[in-house]
Amino acid sequence: MARQHLLYFIVGLQRKTAVILILLLSISSVLFFVTPLYGQSRKNVTAEELINLTNQSRADFNLAPLYQNFQLTQAAKNKANDLIKKNYFSHNSPDGKTFSQWVKEVDYQYAIVGENLAMGFSSSEAVVKAWLKSAQHRQNILNPRYNQIGIYVKKGKLEDQNTFVVVQYFGAPYPPIMILSENLLFYQRNNRQNYPVAV
Known part of the structure; x- marks a missing residue:
């Protein structure tokens, strides 16, 4: 029982960590993909x-x-x-x-x-x-x-x-x-x- 509780506790931490990581990855992905596109269109002379x-x-x-x-x-x-x-x-x-x-x-x-x-x-x-x-x-x-x-x-x-x-x-x-x-x-x-x- 303690083991299940311990597993649940660890899984709970992993979920929070996973949510934070997913959030950070999502934000950085958006910044990674949007910034170059915005930067390229603005930093171009044609x-x-x-x-x-x-x-x-x-x-x-x-x-x-x-x-x-x-x-x-x-x-x-x-x-x-x-x-x-x-x-x-x-x-x-x-x-x-x-x-x-x-x-x-x-x-x-x-x-x-x-x-x-x-x-x-x-x-x-x-x-x-x-x-x-x-x-x-x-x-x-x-x-x-x-x-x-x-x-x-x-x-x-x-x-x-x-x-x-x-x-x-x-x-x-x-x-x-x-x-x-x-x-x-x-x-x-x-x-x-x-x-x-x-x-």
Whole structure:
């Protein structure tokens, strides 16, 4: 009888311990599975989110949305790769290449072009908030003359830290008639020297 009582007593302790353990395991399981999922969604910077947030900011000021342009995206990708490869963070590269040269290299004929850069942020929301607090970056985002956008996000090591690097290009292409007239002007100016027409 004492043995049964003793067994019952031990089993009772085990049940309490088991309940506590199950409770702790349940809580830690929830934290283990929810935190990484929450953390991953919040600690991620994506081009798609940046475009959406940029367009939301423009909509707040009754501005037309920007449409993604392949050439501007390619220029942003080339610039982001160069930032990581050469380990710098600036609108101009160490060898003096300006941001507009990246755009020209992909043959984007523009009337106006702009660039925003970001690094060290853990979410797309944080990037856009920071840009909107900076007068020059905000001016790019809210410029009514822009109608196209290209963004590239690259994860890599820059200035001795693993980070996301963001390159955002804004543009408004020349209308085809302006490109034609610019070529004619170039030809007329240089016709006496018989230069080929090329811009």
